Amino acid sequence: xxxxxxxxxxxxxxxxxxxxxxxxxxxxxxxxxxxxxxxxxxxxxxxxxxxxxxxxxxxxxxxxxxxxxxxxxxxxxxxxxxxxxxxxxxxxxxxxxxxxxxxxxxxxxxxxxxxxxxxxxxxxxxxxxxxxxxxxxxxxxxxxxxxxxxxxxxxxxxxxxxxxxxxxxxxxxxxxxxxxxxxxxxxxxxxxxxxxxxxxxxxxxxxxxxxxxxxxxxxxxxxxxxxxxxxxxxxxxxxxxxxxxxxxxxxxxxxxxxxxxxxxxxxxxxxxxxxxxxxxxxxxxxxxxxxxxxxxxxxxxxxxxxxxxxxxxxxxxxxxxxxxxxxxxxxxxxxxxxxxxxxxxxxxxxxxxxxxxxxxx
Amino acid sequence: xxxxxxxxxxxxxxxxxxxxxxxxxxxxxxxxxxxxxxxxxxxxxxxxxxxxxxxxxxxxxxxxxxxxxxxxxxxxxxxxxxxxxxxxxxxxxxxxxxxxxxxxxxxxxxxxxxxxxxxxxxxxxxxxxxxxxxxxxxxxxxxxxxxxxxxxxxxxxxxxxxxxxxxxxxxxxxxxxxxxxxxxxxxxxxxxxxxxxxxxxxxxxxxxxxxxxxxxxxxxxxxxxxxxxxxxxxxxxxxxxxxxxxxxxxxxxxxxxxxxxxxxxxxxxxxxxxxxxxxxxxxxxxxxxxxxxxxxxxxxxxxxxxxxxxxxxxxxxxxxxxxxx
Ligand code: SF4
Ligand code: SF4
Numbered sequence: 034x035x036x037x038x039x040x041x042x043x044x045x046x047x048x049x050x051x052x053x054x055x056x057x058x059x060x061x062x063x064x065x066x067x068x069x070x071x072x073x074x075x076x077x078x079x080x081x082x083x084x085x086x087x088x089x090x091x092x093x094x095x096x097x098x099x100x101x102x103x104x105x106x107x108x109x110x111x112x113x114x115x116x117x118x119x120x121x122x123x124x125x126x127x128x129x130x131x132x133x134x135x136x137x138x139x140x141x142x143x144x145x146x147x148x149x150x151x152x153x154x155x156x157x158x159x160x161x162x163x164x165x166x167x168x169x170x171x172x173x174x175x176x177x178x179x180x181x182x183x184x185x186x187x188x189x190x191x192x193x194x195x196x197x198x199x200x201x202x203x204x205x206x207x208x209x210x211x212x213x214x215x216x217x218x219x220x221x222x223x224x225x226x227x228x229x230x231x232x233x234x235x236x237x238x239x240x241x242x243x244x245x246x247x248x249x250x251x252x253x254x255x256x257x258x259x260x261x262x263x264x265x266x267x268x269x270x271x272x273x274x275x276x277x278x279x280x281x282x283x284x285x286x287x288x289x290x291x292x293x294x295x296x297x298x299x300x301x302x303x304x305x306x307x308x309x310x311x312x313x314x315x316x317x318x319x320x321x322x323x324x325x326x327x328x329x330x331x332x333x334x335x336x337x338x339x340x341x342x343x344x345x346x347x348x349x350x351x352x353x354x355x356x357x358x359x360x361x362x363x364x365x366x367x368x369x370x371x372x373x374x375x376x377x378x379x380x381x382x383x384x385x386x387x388x389x390x391x392x393x394x
Numbered sequence: 395x396x397x398x399x400x401x402x403x404x405x406x407x408x409x410x411x412x413x414x415x416x417x418x419x420x421x422x423x424x425x426x427x428x429x430x431x432x433x434x435x436x437x438x439x440x441x442x443x444x445x446x447x448x449x450x451x452x453x454x455x456x457x458x459x460x461x462x463x464x465x466x467x468x469x470x471x472x473x474x475x476x477x478x479x480x481x482x483x484x485x486x487x488x489x490x491x492x493x494x495x496x497x498x499x500x501x502x503x504x505x506x507x508x509x510x511x512x513x514x515x516x517x518x519x520x521x522x523x524x525x526x527x528x529x530x531x532x533x534x535x536x537x538x539x540x541x542x543x544x545x546x547x548x549x550x551x552x553x554x555x556x557x558x559x560x561x562x563x564x565x566x567x568x569x570x571x572x573x574x575x576x577x578x579x580x581x582x583x584x585x586x587x588x589x590x591x592x593x594x595x596x597x598x599x600x601x602x603x604x605x606x607x608x609x610x611x612x613x614x615x616x617x618x619x620x621x622x623x624x625x626x627x628x629x630x631x632x633x634x635x636x637x638x639x640x641x642x643x644x645x646x647x648x649x650x651x652x653x654x655x656x657x658x659x660x661x662x663x664x665x666x667x668x669x670x671x672x673x674x675x676x677x678x679x680x681x682x683x684x685x686x687x688x689x690x691x692x693x694x695x696x697x698x699x700x701x702x703x704x705x706x707x708x709x710x711x712x713x714x715x716x717x718x719x
Contacts, residue, residue, distance in 0.1 A: 080654075080662035110627040111479035113659055119624050120663050123670045140477070141624065304489045305470070306505070308482040336444065339659040343486030346442045350493035363444055 034133070034152075035060050037095035038104040039088040042252035043180065044277045046208050047172040052104070054165035055155045060100035062091040065255035069094055074366045076124050082113060083335040083365050084249040087256060089121050096130055104153065106284065107138025112309035112340050115140070139286075171216045172207060177276035179203055179223060180261075184272060186230045187265025188239055197262065199226055238392075239270040240384050243322030245315045246333035247341050248280050250364055257333055257364065258373050267381050271331075274318035296321070303347050312340030316347055323355035328384045330357055331377070336365035358384060395526075396422045397502070398463035400455035401429065403448060403484065404471060406557045406581040412467065414543035415519065418536035419526050424463050426455040429588035433458055438687050440494060446655040447589055447686050448582050449483050449490075456491055460498050467502050469518075473509035474629045475616075481628060481660050551608040557585045573705050574603045576641035578634050578668070579653030581608065589685055590653060591694040600702045605647055607637040615640055622667075631664040638668045642678055648705045649679035651698075656686035679705060 037060045038048050045061060052059045063069075065087060073090030092103055108115035118136045125132055135149045154162055179200060187196045206219045242264060250256050251273055264271040275283075282288045297307075300317035307313045319330050332348060334341035345361050352359040360380045362373060397416050399405065405425070413423045427433065429451060437454030452468070459466055470488045473479045483490075488503035504522045506515060516537060523533030551557070575597060583589050584606060594604050607615065612633075619626060619636035626632045634652075641647045650673065654661045665682065673680040681701050683694065 078662045078666040080657060080659075081666075082659070082662075107624070109477060109479070111482045111485060113663055115627060116624070116663055119622075120666055123667070127670060138624075140627070303493055304486065306472075306485065308486040309479070310482065312482060312486060334444075337657045337659055337662065339482035340486075342442055342445050342449075343483055343490055345444070346486070346490035347493045350495065 034058065034102045035100050036102040036104055036135075037062055037092065037100035039091055040065070040253075041084075041249050042254055042277065043176045043204065044173070044252070044280075046176060046204060047169045047277070048104075050172050050208070051165045051169035052153075054168065055153060055157055055162070057153075057155060060095050060098050062095045063098065065091060065253070069255075070366055076128065078120070080337055081120070082338050083256060084247075084253075085113070085117050085120065086366065087253070088117070089124060092121065092125065092132075093128075093130075096125075096132070100132075102133040102135060104135045105137070107136045107140065108284075109140045110309060112338075114310070168211075168213060168216070171213045172210070173277050173281060175207055175216050175220045176204075177278050178220060179207075180276060181272070182224065182227045182231075184261055184265060185236065185270055186227045187262065188268045188270060189230050189232050189235075190265075191230070193266065196227075196230070196265070199223070236270070239268065240329070240381060240388055241327045242269055242271045242381075242384070243274060243318065243325075243327045243330045244271055244333060245274045245311075245318040245322070245330055246344075247311050247315075247335055247338050248275070248283075250333045250335050251275070252277065252280065258368075258370055260331070260333070260373075260377070263374070263377065264381075267378065269381055272322075272327075274314070274321070299324075303351060304343070308340045308343045310338065310340030312344045315341060315344035316351060319348060319351050319357070319359060320355060323351075323357040327357065328388055329380065330359045331380070332359055332361040334361060334363050336363045336368075358387075395420075395465070396424050396463040398424045398426065398459035398466045398499070400426045400452060400459060400466065400468065401586070402426075402452045402455050403487075403582050404469075406585045408544065410547040411540040411544035415523075415536045415540035416467075418539040419523060419532065421526065424459065426458040429455070429586050434588060434687055440496065442490075444657060445483070446657050448580070448586075448655055449487060450687065451586070451589070452487055452491060453494065453496070456498055457496060460496075463499055465500050465502050466498060470503050470505045472505060472507040474506075476509055477625075478509065478627050478629045478632065481630065481658075483659075552611065554605075554609050557581065557608070573601065573649075573702060573709065574605060574647045575702075575705070576605045576637070576647035576650045577653060578607070578638050578641075578650055580630055580634075580655075583653050583655060583685065589655075591685070591689055591691045593651070593653070593683070593694065593698070596695055596698055597702070600699060602702055605641065607633055610637060610640055618643070626664065626667075628660045628664070631660050634661070634664050635668055635672075638672055642672055642676075648709060649681075649701065651701070652680065652682040654682055654684050656684050679708065 034057060036052055036057045040062045049059055049061050069090035070087055072093050073086035077086040077089050105118045107118050118134060122134055135152050137146060137149050139146050183196050183200050190196045203219060203223045207216065210216045210219055244251055261271050282290055283293055297313050297317045299320045300313050304313050304316050315332060322330050334345065348359050360376065399409065399412055416423045433451065433454035436457055437450040440453040441450040456466055468488050468491060471480050471484050488501055492501055502525065504518050506518045508515065519537045520533055523536060527533060577584055597604050615633055615636035618639040619632040626635060638650055641650060652665055654665060
């Protein structure tokens with residue numbers, strides 16, 4: 034069994050870590066490129082949402098590297114995510130790739146879920162499983178911290194690409210880390226290096242932007258045109274509304290905690306119940322950023338994403354009520370980097386002027 | 395008191411029920427105008443540009459009712475069967491409208507969620523009725539009236555009469571033509587003639603008998619859809635898939651027309667399933683018509699004509715074959 038999985042952002046490092054620890058032969062998906070995207074676009078339904086297309090491309094590239102098994106999540110709507118595996122399975126089959134799918138999906142009954150988990154666990158002892166999961170979780174937490182700190186550091190980097198280089202090196206070390214203490218070691222070294230770059234006294238002067246939206250496009254750097262890096266280079270401190278940890282907590286019931294629901298509560302006056310995906314959370318997170326005094330919010334939405342269209346319809350009002358500028362960027366394979374950059378730059382300019390005026394008066 | 399009901403979304407499925415219910419409670423029911431250019435233009439102006447045309451039209455129809463009524467009825471329809479959902483936009487549309495700065499009468503948006511209860515619509519309607527009367531008995535009576543109206547409406551639909559016939563007092567589906575086409579699409583696309591470009595009438599003029607989902611027993615459709623290893627979790631998705639499979643398996647139609655709104659989320663996947671599972675493997679004639687606010691009637695006519703021509707030729711060919719044998 035040569036197993037692969039849909040990557041999103043840096044989560045790939047943690048997923049690979051526990052699959053490897055379970056003794057699987059892992060075929061990590063090659064990093065997404067324009068080739069990945071164009072393969073996905075070629076075979077996916079035209080109006081499918083972007084994550085379906087890109088992950089389809091990822092699978093095909095992993096298959097080219099020898100993968101024969103795909104690990105994926107399933108579930109019950111209302112948005113499209115729960116049906117991804119079904120559609121992608123058919124497409125791959127029609128292309129002649131008869132893959133073994135391990136879909137973690139409670140909606141097919143406990144027995145099916147149990148069978149899938151058994152395949153992943155691969156005959157390992159309970160102790161080993163717990164150990165592997167704990168290590169992977171520690172890596173998730175570390176990945177999130179690395180990302181958060183890098184956002185703060187980028188506006189102060191001494192040469193272009195400095196922070197990226199450090200992050201890349203740290204990710205490599207993290208990938209190799211075999212124990213929790215090693216993970217912590219890697220993280221504290223990283224912290225030290227970054228502390229020497231960040232100028233704490235000037236942090237408050239930076240324009241601060243919150244990024245909200247659909248999880249895949251918010252967390253996957255390739256899909257969102259590396260928006261965090263671009264904003265950093267423009268001297269902006271961009272924080273996400275959520276990182277990998279939050280997404281694991283939201284989508285894996287086992288890890289769920291109360292905070293997730295608590296956080297969406299502020300959205301209730303605007304959107305009374307969940308509309309699937311991140312729709313309701315997008316509204317909540319925008320309000321949260323406004324209350325935390327951020328200068329603006331960038332809303333990332335895959336083209337045709339239903340929950341985010343609902344959110345977009347509501348954000349205009351939120352933006353007025355809370356006096357926080359919101360820029361919605363809808364992203365699909367036709368979105369060009371140039372167009373995105375222009376819009377982001379104009380948005381930042383506007384925020385900078387606004388901030389200067391406020392600080393002056 | 396007047397309550398307005400916009401002619402959008404599930405209007406085409408439930409209007410008779412809603413009307414009977416509200417009238418039994420002593421309200422005057424006012425439906426919005428049939429979709430016209432003005433409604434379309436204002437819809438496009440006021441809504442999120444990326445939304446599908448059926449959702450955009452909600453804005454225009456609500457504004458059409460604005461000065462005519464005291465309340466507007468726009469239910470939040472979450473799910474109609476066990477473990478299924480409506481499209482996220484159905485769940486969010488009351489919130490989208492409320493936050494859209496439209497300056498409109500109060501929206502009444504009861505949540506209709508039949509997913510986990512045996513009581514069906516009843517609970518939602520009881521709560522809804524409470525807004526207008528304290529008398530539970532009266533609400534129950536009104537609800538019964540509603541159900542009755544819905545039942546006879548559905549019976550008419552089953553007999554092959556389309557919602558259009560009922561609205562126009564004509565018969566578009568009934569006559570027996572040589573070529574039969576099954577239309578697979580949402581009721582609010584097919585029967586809103588602005589959205590569908592009058593597809594049914596065009597097909598009729600071309601000598602085609604049109605069959606649609608409303609003419610089949612709902613349970614039979616769902617049975618067809620339940621063959622999927624992973625059941626579709628959208629009610630509409632199941633209906634579309636089930637209808638297509640029913641049409642094809644029972645040999646009821648010569649071809650299928652799929653009607654899809656530009657940017658429709660669920661249909662992007664459901665359509666793929668229908669093609670890959672049902673039509674492509676047996677080369678069953680099928681076209682997809684994508685619709686949005688820019689669709690032109692002329693383009694539509696051309697495509698429909700070409701499709702019908704193809705079906706006629708195919709049929710002649712098959713007839714010839716069978717006469718040779
Ligand atoms: S949240 Fe949006 S992009 Fe993600 S699967 Fe659902 S519809 Fe697609
Ligand atoms: S099902 Fe499709 S057409 Fe209907 S509201 Fe949802 S996205 Fe629009």
